[in-house]
Amino acid sequence: MTPKNPQVSGWRPDFLPADAQFARQAKRLRALVGQQLIEAWTVWFVDDDWFADLPVVLRFDTGAQLEIAWEKFDDLSITWDTIDVGVPPVAWVERPLEWRRNADHALLSRVGGVVTDIRATRGVLETQSVDDPSDTRARWLTTGVWLATDRGDLRIFNALDENGLDSEAVDPDSPCGWRAL
Numbered sequence: 678m679t680p681k682n683p684q685v686s687g688w689r690p691d692f693l694p695a696d697a698q699f700a701r702q703a704k705r706l707r708a709l710v711g712q713q714l715i716e717a718w719t720v721w722f723v724d725d726d727w728f729a730d731l732p733v734v735l736r737f738d739t740g741a742q743l744e745i746a747w748e749k750f751d752d753l754s755i756t757w758d759t760i761d762v763g764v765p766p767v768a769w770v771e772r773p774l775e776w777r778r779n780a781d782h783a784l785l786s787r788v789g790g791v792v793t794d795i796r797a798t799r800g801v802l803e804t805q806s807v808d809d810p811s812d813t814r815a816r817w818l819t820t821g822v823w824l825a826t827d828r829g830d831l832r833i834f835n836a837l838d839e840n841g842l843d844s845e846a847v848d849p850d851s852p853c854g855w856r857a858l
Contacts, residue, residue, distance in 0.1 A: 685720075685731055686764040686776070688756065690746060695753040695819035695835075699797050702755045706822075709792045712737040714826060717784035718762045723773045727781065729839040731768060734760055734776075735824075737792075747835040751818055783831060783844035790826030798823050798832060 693701070718734035721727050732746040732754070744756040762776040779785040798821035806812035821834030821841075832843040 684767040685760065686766050687759050687761045688732060688744065688766075689759045690732075690754040691756050692746075692748060692752040692754045695751045695797070698753040698755050699819065705757065706743075706755075706795050709737060709741065709743070709795055709824070711791065712739050712741065713791045714788055714824075716778055716788060717781070718760075718776050718778055719780055719784070720766050720768075720774050721777045721780060722770075723775050725772070728768070728770070728774055729836060729841065731766060731774075731840075732756075732760065733784075733833050733840055733842070734762060745822055745833050745840070747833075747840050748838055750838075751820075751835060753819075753822075753835070755822075781842055783842040786844055787824075787826050787828050787831045790828030792824055792826055794823075794825040796823045797821070798834065 691698075699706075714735055715738050716736045718736075719727055719729075720731040730746075730748075732744040735743045735745070737743070742758045742760070744754070744760050746754045748754070762778075766774045766776065768774060779788050797819050799817050800820045801815050802818045803813055803815040821832045823830065823832045829844055830846055832841075834841045834843065
């Protein structure tokens, strides 16, 4: 879990339940349509793997910088222009961290693309009682931020208390799983 006051290159996280965060940010997120994604940044352990607990940073040709991070079950932080990727991040881990530009294939393959649509992704969460397997409950849960670009799709999703990235093609007209912002 990300501490609420990390020293991550100036980042000021703003975690809220995902639906509340999207309601707050919808207008600004919709304004990304027509903008070109010029670079994407993620935090990595030096000489090792992606540290998916910290924000994904997307920069656009208009100067906008979108910072996305997921934590817990459905908490989402969407911030703008708080992170300085020139300042090495410091987190709760002992290993050194660094910002890397366009380091993930899902991000690199979309850099240069123009945003054509942006939506929230949703999925059905179903639980079952341990004591009574016939006692099941289901509810829709907002699970990701999906950006369509003229170079393909990019989804930044909740990967169970950290960020996940996906660039597989999706059907935005599917009757379930998508919500326009």
